Amino acid sequence: MGKQMTEMLKGTLEGIVLALLTGKAAYGYEITTLLRDQGFTDIAEGTVYALLVRIEQKGLVDVEKRPSEKGPPRKVYSLNGQGRQELEEFWRTWSFLAERIAQLHITDHIKGEK
Amino acid sequence: MGKQMTEMLKGTLEGIVLALLTGKAAYGYEITTLLRDQGFTDIAEGTVYALLVRIEQKGLVDVEKRPSEKGPPRKVYSLNGQGRQELEEFWRTWSFLAERIAQLHITDHIKGEK
DNA sequence: TACTAGTAGTTAGTAACACCAAGTAGTTAG
């Protein structure tokens, strides 16, 4: 993946994962494949697991260990109240940034056509 | 500023500054006030200067030192060919990410209304 | 004169985060 994407994911990947967990608990491996399905094909596995440890330590998710039919036990993560709050905050921050950048994009187009 | 915004700016702030430089050269102090005007009220001055040094070293901008009427000399930055290329790449990366996150936002809304 | 505020840029150190590489461990198919 480009270096730009790597840097851009900082701060957004956490929100993306929290969003994926809305309404549906999931475990790490599952989340990784979900991300790949959504087009984030190059996100490193280790990155996802590290992120999950982090949001667990921040108290944004509840964790339950469940046996798997085909492999080691899974750690199933579900969004809790604090996580939902954090996600809302994420959407606010993201919207703010996205709006301003969209504005810049438009302005650049105008300049480019002059 | 929130910690979320700080992390989110990683990887996007550079693109934002390159976008600001499209069609119009500017110096550091000016860029900082431009950013503040655009709503990024809490971006630290030091951050902008450090970023400018970085994009100069990456060869994305040309620099010209000009005396100022009211203070120390200014370093005026203008986007060069490589910078324009990098900016295009930025828009591609950003669009990709923004689209996917927008999709997630919609999905979350639907889930939330169930 | 000395002091403040505004302008303009620099430097050193910190924290957060995504990355890579390598490893452990369980199951299933050849």
Place this chain on the structure above:
DNA sequence: CTAACTACTTGGTGTTACTAACTACTAGTA
């Protein structure tokens, strides 16, 4: 018994925005 898939862990790296302090020049004011 070996490979491939599932599932998670650990240790170390590079990039980036942050803070805080500093230099330096000008203009206005007490």
